[in-house]
Amino acid sequence: MRNLSLFKLLFALALLFSSLVAQAHGSSKGDLLIEHPYATPSLAGSPHGAAYLRGVRNKGQQADRLIRASSPVAERVELHRMEMDSGVMRMREVSAIELPAGSTTSLRHGGEYHLMLMNLKRPLKDGDRFDLSLTFERAGTQSVKVWVQTPKDASGDAQHKH
């Protein structure tokens, strides 16, 4: 009996560990750690999509900025910021996203910033992977793999109507 529950515990831990490993990925470039690029499945009838990063950690002593992004799945990729405008949430294109030294900047869904995939060449479906190229002012350009997945809390998507 005791052995069986120990086995169950080990099995549960193994499952937990493998799911933790499977659910996150990232890459680094210079002082930057780009954590878990992901995108939500595109909505039927919408030509655009959105991509996110769990965060960009700047481990360096100097600030950096995300200045450009591109992807083969979209005609172009815009850097967007959510703003409150007379009580209504709107998104605006910004020329750069600041990455202060020694801190992590979040680009999660429902947050302040996201990457807008303008005029998708194909719909984004759960489980898809696609390439995204990110250009930073200091660190240079890094290609990352974006995972298409439905977040547990997908409330950010409601704000994604252009």
Ligand SMILES: [Cu+2]
């Ligand atoms: Cu947007």
